[in-house]
Amino acid sequence: MAHRTISDEAFFDKALDLFRTYGFEGVSLQQLAEATGLEKASLYYRYPGGKDEIALAVAQGVVDWFRIKVFEPLAGNGPTRKRAVIVADNLRTFYSGGKKSCVADVLSIPGGSEDLKAGLKNAMQAWIKAFADIARESGLSPSVAKARAEEAIIRIEGSLVLARVLGDSATFERTMKLLPDLLTAE
Amino acid sequence: MAHRTISDEAFFDKALDLFRTYGFEGVSLQQLAEATGLEKASLYYRYPGGKDEIALAVAQGVVDWFRIKVFEPLAGNGPTRKRAVIVADNLRTFYSGGKKSCVADVLSIPGGSEDLKAGLKNAMQAWIKAFADIARESGLSPSVAKARAEEAIIRIEGSLVLARVLGDSATFERTMKLLPDLLTAE
DNA sequence: GTCTATATTAAGATAGAC
DNA sequence: GTCTATCTTAATATAGAC
Numbered sequence: 001m002a003h004r005t006i007s008d009e010a011f012f013d014k015a016l017d018l019f020r021t022y023g024f025e026g027v028s029l030q031q032l033a034e035a036t037g038l039e040k041a042s043l044y045y046r047y048p049g050g051k052d053e054i055a056l057a058v059a060q061g062v063v064d065w066f067r068i069k070v071f072e073p074l075a076g077n078g079p080t081r082k083r084a085v086i087v088a089d090n091l092r093t094f095y096s097g098g099k100k101s102c103v104a105d106v107l108s109i110p111g112g113s114e115d116l117k118a119g120l121k122n123a124m125q126a127w128i129k130a131f132a133d134i135a136r137e138s139g140l141s142p143s144v145a146k147a148r149a150e151e152a153i154i155r156i157e158g159s160l161v162l163a164r165v166l167g168d169s170a171t172f173e174r175t176m177k178l179l180p181d182l183l184t185a186e
Numbered sequence: 187m188a189h190r191t192i193s194d195e196a197f198f199d200k201a202l203d204l205f206r207t208y209g210f211e212g213v214s215l216q217q218l219a220e221a222t223g224l225e226k227a228s229l230y231y232r233y234p235g236g237k238d239e240i241a242l243a244v245a246q247g248v249v250d251w252f253r254i255k256v257f258e259p260l261a262g263n264g265p266t267r268k269r270a271v272i273v274a275d276n277l278r279t280f281y282s283g284g285k286k287s288c289v290a291d292v293l294s295i296p297g298g299s300e301d302l303k304a305g306l307k308n309a310m311q312a313w314i315k316a317f318a319d320i321a322r323e324s325g326l327s328p329s330v331a332k333a334r335a336e337e338a339i340i341r342i343e344g345s346l347v348l349a350r351v352l353g354d355s356a357t358f359e360r361t362m363k364l365l366p367d368l369l370t371a372e
Numbered sequence: 373g374t375c376t377a378t379a380t381t382a383a384g385a386t387a388g389a390c
Numbered sequence: 391g392t393c394t395a396t397c398t399t400a401a402t403a404t405a406g407a408c
Contacts, residue, residue: 029383156344
């Protein structure tokens with residue numbers, strides 16, 4: 001066929017899946033072209049900055065997802081524990097129950113641009129803050145809330161690494177079950 | 187200079203540092219050649235299997251290090267808590283206080299050989315078992331000991347990811363301080 | 373056992389037709 | 391806005407001299 005196309009959303013999904021699976025250095029423009037059905041030259045038309053710019057767009061897209069599915073639900077109304085349960089469910093989906101890696105984990109391995117590195121750092125800080133805010137709102141002291149937020153993210157990241165290395169998502173599932181207790185005063 | 191050489195041990199140190207920093211796909215034979223002072227052809231003489239074989243040797247070397255600096259001290263004599271403190275110190279050194287990544291984390295991103303993947307999985311299982319064994323010996327029940335072992339490694343892996351993303355080792359240092367309490371009955 | 377030199381393939385990237 | 395075609399560089403890998 002002469003002309004193919006793909007929506008920005010579908011493109012994002014394919015690119016996200018490649019980058020979170022193989023990391024920045026592990027993904028080639030050829031892979032991106034095959035996965036999206038576009039030729040390499042078309043990728044450069046959409047993203048003149050090439051792989052660097054695509055990875056940055058992927059990271060930005062993930063931040064947008066977190067804003068909608070994590071930060072906003074956490075800052076909403078209703079009992080804090082209920083909000084934490086909803087967010088845990090959303091995160092379970094995002095990580096496919098432990099089968100998909102964290103984008104910040106794999107893309108933080110050197111190779112990408114400085115902008116990507118800075119974006120991941122900002123996103124991680126925002127994530128910690130969002131977790132600390134709800135822990136605080138649930139009644140915990142600021143220092144305890146901050147510690148709980150960091151512990152929660154450490155456990156998510158760590159259990160995702162274990163899941164990838166062991167090929168077993170059991171520890172991730174346990175972490176997600178524990179999450180509401182970690183983020184709210186018991 | 188016409189002929190250079192490097193000991194197997196020094197070669198291992200350089201290769202380990204490259205692979206744990208840049209991941210399998212992020213390391214080229216050219217980088218390995220420059221870091222070790224050997225030409226690419228000499229790398230193929232030592233490791234006919236190329237990058238796959240070098241990465242596998244690195245992973246095996248790390249397993250050897252764990253055997254000596256983690257598994258054996260944990261299985262030794264003396265109070266369990268004292269052994270846990272020694273191992274925490276050794277791990278702190280291995281990860282340069284949080285500045286160096288976990289080899290299992292970065293090398294488990296697809297790209298390497300099936301042997302590498304299997305080796306990392308075996309190493310991770312051995313690590314969990316070693317942690318569970320000392321937790322058990324300290325007086326914890328088998329199920330609690332297993333859970334503590336997994337939690338300890340999850341926290342190590344997760345705090346190393348956070349340290350890399352944030353460029354801040356504070357969470358890793360806190361994890362290492364907590365480790366003896368996690369691995370022994372309080 | 374390391375070297376120089378080179379073969380081969382794939383990478384990132386661009387020009388220009390349609 | 392996507393394509394075909396091509397450029398340049400860098401990757402893995404090997405041959406053969408010393």
